[in-house]
Amino acid sequence: MDSCVCAAIAERDYRLAFLHVSYGQRTEPRELKAFQDIAGHYHVDEKLVCRLNHLAQIGGSSLTDPAIPIAEANLNRKEIPMSYVPFRNAHFLSIATSWGEVLGAKAIFIGAVAEDSSGYPDCRPEYYQVFNQLIRAGTKPNTLLTVITPVIHMKKREIVTTGFKLAAPFHLTWSCYENTEVACGRCDSCALRLRGFKEAGRQDPIPYALC
């Protein structure tokens, strides 16, 4: 839903190109379906679907290693959760930068959320500031790409509200870490999403096992 609201924000000012990365996460096929559905909704022709095998080879996360169970939600957890995929967002942003440089794109939108999130280190604002420095240092002088994180300081409630304001197709999105048919309602990602919709006074249009 964070990516989808980013797309809704971006499409007011930019022509969109959509990047999807399958990296061996449990809900890979469902996320890819969401990507294709949302791309269809916004009539996006410029699409790149990538498959990374190495994040699952490397492991160290409950999202990519089937031997590590998905934890029940704990939104008051202080430590970094087992769902953290080591340095994952750098892989996504590197692909977006390489592609953006060839396309001549101006901006990379990513739906990172800092405070109201699972506490991943690669979702913090300073991380994206440094990534923008990295793009300037590591691309051609005439490449003018900037990573934009429009929802990074938002509460999930505000992301829901913003999405409804911009008619974002929430019914096409997927957030659950565990399931691909009916969202589990029990993992961190479901819990954050459900709380966001509740606080916004809105109905989440996707199906949940426990609702």
Added chain:
Amino acid sequence: MDSCVCAAIAERDYRLAFLHVSYGQRTEPRELKAFQDIAGHYHVDEKLVCRLNHLAQIGGSSLTDPAIPIAEANLNRKEIPMSYVPFRNAHFLSIATSWGEVLGAKAIFIGAVAEDSSGYPDCRPEYYQVFNQLIRAGTKPNTLLTVITPVIHMKKREIVTTGFKLAAPFHLTWSCYENTEVACGRCDSCALRLRGFKEAGRQDPIPYALC
């Protein structure tokens, strides 16, 4: 040869783990053979071989797009050459960081060369300084990984001299952008290598088509 000399430098102080990335470059199988041979030479058991399909999907480089010819060497070129693979090294370093974080590694060695090179933006010292900031911002607090670039300020001649001093197995390395059996001797990479060996007063042990 730059990676190999890095390994020779690193193995004095560290236990080695070797990363190879096949990214659709023309000389992929030959580079993988070099990787395996050099890993064997240093008795490295901890190895990760990754395949990235997206750099070739994205294109924009003579190394990954067969429709763009490999240019004849021009070591006085001022602009960024067509062999530049957009933002390539960020992909390599992101994999190394994810893997290093799971392994509990302390350092990532990369054989980037700044001045005496083809002029790629992602080979400059400031790029690696920023990448180290990115690692600190985007990994767990107890992850203490640093990218080390021991040959970045060296001339190719010094890399050759250093390699001989440390008994680096140059005969197992591969640098040619074009060929996989006998090095072409005509691309930038061959030209830089041959000049380095010549200036060091050493014989390059690999076979060349034009020698």
